Amino acid sequence: MTKNQRLVYIALLAAQAVIISLLERAIPFPFAIAPGAKLGLANIITCMALYTLPLKDAGKVVAIRLVLATLLGGTISTFMYSAAGAVLSFFGMLAVKKLGASRISLIGVSTTGAVLHNIGQLTVASWIAQTWTVLLYLPVLAFIGILSGIAIGVAANYLLTHIEKLNYYMALRELR
Amino acid sequence: MKAFLRVLKTGDLVIITVLISVSFLPFAVFYMQQSQNTNTDHEAVISVDNEEVKHITLTEHEGTDVFDISKFEDEINTIEVVDGRIRIKSATCPDQVCVRTGYISEPGETIVCLPHKLIVEVHTTNEDTEADIISS
Structure with a gap:
């Protein structure tokens, strides 16, 4: 992958992630039992970035997505929540992925990402609210996070195996 | 599958x-x-911006109380206490997460309205709680 191709690929992934998270905001979430829960569809892109790009560039994708999604319809407080969640889940996913593809599939990686995102958000929320009892809400969020994480792991797995051009680019990376 | x-x-x-x-x-x-805490009396503490605004004893509470909490002019949360349960009935915040949380009554449960920095927490009453009730 040449430098320009990589730049374009990073930009493409970041743009898709931003659009997905904006669209996701427009979907009213049907679970009345868990206010504040989200599907976390943008996690598909983070998984793709982790599996197809070197660590530094995957980090760039996440950072660009975070800043742009905030600028296009967030506030300072939503930025703080999503930043804490994104950073924590990015490193968690990285650590889980390091365990090796023979033991962990995309499902494990994306559920880790989802739950760590919730943990990060609730930690910031309880820090802002100055009461750690906010964390008692974690099981509800984590349950939905695990379910959506499994679904997103399967979806990202489909994406990885079915996009032929992606294989081409990954082969290019190995040549370098 | x-x-x-x-x-x-x-x-x-x-x-x-x-x-x-x-x-x-x-x-x-x-x-x-x-x-470790054997006390069974529940109370709700409402705080805005880390300042306690109101204490309500939930144990043996009967009937319906409705009141507004508004620390800043356009940030209004209407709170309803019904028979020992407390909820935010309506709020002027953009996300309405606090309203959808619904009723809480058990110790440890919280309603958080982050845009207004408002928290409703249910505690067990401690005897050594200082009795400073600040009503807005």
């Missing part, structure tokens, strides 16, 4: 189990704390 099983590896199941148990960790800590 077939696709799911083909992707799934044993490591994933281990990770999911670990994540579920981690998510119940705050509960474990909380009940350890609660078991």
Whole structure:
């Protein structure tokens, strides 16, 4: 992958992630039992970035997505929540992925990402609210996070195996 | 389902189990704390911007109380207390998460309205609680 191709690929992934998270905001979430829960569809892109790009560039994708999604319809407080969640889940996913593809599939990686995102958000929320009892809400969020994480792991797995051009680019990376 | 099983590896199941148990960790800590506290009187504490605004005793509360909490002019949360349960009936915040949380009554439950920095918490009443009730 040449430098320009990589730049374009990073930009493409970041743009898709931003659009997905904006669209996701427009979907009213049907679970009345868990206010504040989200599907976390943008996690598909983070998984793709982790599996197809070197660590530094995957980090760039996440950072660009975070800043742009905030600028296009967030506030300072939503930025703080999503930043804490994104950073924590990015490193968690990285650590889980390091365990090796023979033991962990995309499902494990994306559920880790989802739950760590919730943990990060609730930690910031309880820090802002100055009461750690906010964390008692974690099981509800984590349950939905695990379910959506499994679904997103399967979806990202489909994406990885079915996009032929992606294989081409990954082969290019190995040549370098 | 077939696709799911083909992707799934044993490591994933281990990770999911670990994540579920981690998510119940705050509960474990909380009940350890609660078991040392034998008092069963519940009270709700409403605070805005880390300042306590109102205490309500929930135990033996009867009937319906409705009142507004508005620290800043256009940030109004209407709170309703019905028979020992408390909820935010309506709010002027953009996300309405606090309203959808619904009623709470057990110690440790919270309603958080982050845009207004408002928290409703249910505690067990301690005897050594200082009796400074600040009403707005």
